[in-house]
Amino acid sequence: MKKTLKVSDILALGFMTFAFFLGAGNIIFPPQAGQQAGEHLIPAMLGFLSTGVSLPLIAIIAVALAGGWKGLTRDLPSKVATLLAVLIFIVIGPAFAAPRAGLVAYEMGVKPFIADAGQLSLTIFSIVFFAIALFLSRSRGNLVDLVGKFLTPILFLALVALAVAVVINPQDAIEAAKGDYVDMPFLKGFVEGYNTLDAVAALLFGMVIVDAVRSKGITDEAETRKYLICAGLIAAAGLAFVYISLFYLGATSGVIAASASNGGDILAIYVAALFGPAGQMMLSLIVLLACLTTVVGLLTACSEYFSSLTSWSYEKWVTLLAVICCVVANVGLNQLITISLPALFALYPIAMALVMLSFIRRWLPNPVLSYRVVMIVALSFSLIDAAKVAGFDVSAFRIIPLFDYGMAWLLPTAIALVITCVIGGKVAQQTRQAA
Structure with a gap:
């Protein structure tokens, strides 16, 4: 039972x-x-x-x-x-x-x-x-x-x-x-x-x-x-x-x-x-x-x-x-928050990307490609946000949408997902035609 x-x-x-x-x-x-x-x-x-x-x-x-x-x-x-x-x-x-x-x-x-x-x-x-x-x-x-x-x-x-x-x-x-x-x-x-x-x-x-x-x-x-x-x-x-x-x-x-x-x-x-x-x-x-x-x-x-x-x-x-x-x-609380904030800005986008990918995985033409590329892009651009929070001069990246709001990772990650879906779809189609 x-x-x-x-x-x-x-x-x-x-x-x-x-x-x-x-x-x-x-x-x-x-x-x-x-x-x-x-x-x-x-x-x-x-x-x-x-x-x-x-x-x-x-x-x-x-x-x-x-x-x-x-x-x-x-x-x-x-x-x-x-x-x-x-x-x-x-x-x-x-x-x-x-x-x-x-x-x-x-x-x-x-x-x-x-x-x-x-x-x-x-x-x-x-x-x-x-x-x-x-x-x-x-x-x-x-x-x-x-x-x-x-x-x-x-x-x-x-x-x-x-x-x-x-x-x-x-x-x-x-x-x-x-x-x-x-x-x-x-x-x-x-x-x-x-x-x-x-x-x-x-x-x-x-x-x-x-x-x-x-x-x-x-x-x-x-x-x-x-x-x-x-x-x-x-x-x-x-x-x-x-x-x-x-x-x-x-x-x-x-x-x-x-x-x-x-x-x-x-x-x-x-x-x-x-x-x-x-x-x-x-x-x-x-x-x-x-x-x-x-x-x-x-x-x-x-x-x-x-x-x-x-x-x-x-x-x-x-x-x-x-x-x-x-x-x-x-x-001490203030020191701990100051030290750890960059880590938060680096890890949070990665976690969000991973969660979102898990929900759309069944519709991805090539899940392995999408996961790896999207996670790399999310990490790369989240490091820019983390560096800004840590006090480094990353003003050269200000051209990225939402940079000023600590979300420079969002648009590049979305673009990476779209590109991998397109490439993965074409590869899958070619594979079926070759078969």
């Missing part, structure tokens, strides 16, 4: 997926984007939702339909596919996303309650935080129960309370747009969505979700794909709810948080105005739970993959990565 999951298990799986995605960037970037977007809130928000919600959902579906990372990259050389996965795991794991989550948890969840916060308090917090994440990550078989049925409902209820309060009692009127949000709010919001890292992480979180499904006794591949897609849909709905409420929060913070230097400050000031001293406690709970569940997901995904490549066990990898994250987290 084919085993199926109960509705409560499906919801827990979806909540777990939502919690893995909802981390540091998901909380600190939307309020700042909303404040700058102002009266152009809607197009900016739609742009952000495209890369922050739609692409992660599409990526989860792509992973489900392809049957995992190997199926997703089957038309690429195996060594290239492995290298790409390793680079993505390093960026979303020990090099950036996981330490960033720990830093944001400290800056917003603990530091406000410490009178003389310094390096020592950060170090102590990092050790405790990543030790807890390590403990939860080692319980792979119980991830759905630990995260989906316990931690995430608490997190979601706190977010709902915040969203309702913002809608009922907005602190300011929506003001004029600022910066790039004046002329091209959608594209600016689209690029800002890169900061969440979710579209990249979705390619690899799929492995963790599949493992969680199988831990419940599901062995049928079709059933596994179905539950993976259900989890993605639930997570996408949750993320959209959070982003929309935080965008609106930012858009109505123009006066009260005019002096804020980042999205975290905007959120802290706003919550304090809404709830008083109790607001800081609620915000701390939201941030700590969101960052903790994300780190658990990242450590689990990275350790699963690296243990499949090496002779080291999952337990050894998860311990090593937790220690590395703890060390890197002591670099």
Whole structure:
């Protein structure tokens, strides 16, 4: 008899997926984007939702339909596919996303309650935080129960309370747009969505979700794909709810948080105005739970993959990565973001190109040709965007459409896809005629 999951298990799986995605960037970037977007809130928000919600959902579906990372990259050389996965795991794991989550948890969840916060308090917090994440990550078989049925409902209820309060009692009127949000709010919001890292992480979180499904006794591949897609849909709905409420929060913070230097400050000031001293406690709970569940997901995904490549066990990898994250987290939030932004701009277009190719693969005349050429072009032009973010002078490439918005890769990649389809079609036709 084919085993199926109960509705409560499906919801827990979806909540777990939502919690893995909802981390540091998901909380600190939307309020700042909303404040700058102002009266152009809607197009900016739609742009952000495209890369922050739609692409992660599409990526989860792509992973489900392809049957995992190997199926997703089957038309690429195996060594290239492995290298790409390793680079993505390093960026979303020990090099950036996981330490960033720990830093944001400290800056917003603990530091406000410490009178003389310094390096020592950060170090102590990092050790405790990543030790807890390590403990939860080692319980792979119980991830759905630990995260989906316990931690995430608490997190979601706190977010709902915040969203309702913002809608009922907005602190300011929506003001004029600022910066790039004046002329091209959608594209600016689209690029800002890169900061969440979710579209990249979705390619690899799929492995963790599949493992969680199988831990419940599901062995049928079709059933596994179905539950993976259900989890993605639930997570996408949750993320959209959070982003929309935080965008609106930012858009109505123009006066009260005019002096804020980042999205975290905007959120802290706003919550304090809404709830008083109790607001800081609620915000701390939201941030700590969101960052903790994300780190658990990242450590689990990275350790699963690296243990499949090496002779080291999952337990050894998860311990090593937790220690590395703890060390890197002591670099400081601003420095970490500055160092890692170029990597985001280099990897995100590659991930998006790979996902889109997976959906149209069946109609490609020569999938191997299209995959390899399109990925090379996407990488080449994404490196231009990455170099610009890193501070290098790449003004010579300004002639490329959307260069100023960090999307120089888009049009060349689309052109490369069209060209490979034309060439692949002609080769296929000649082959049939010769036969």
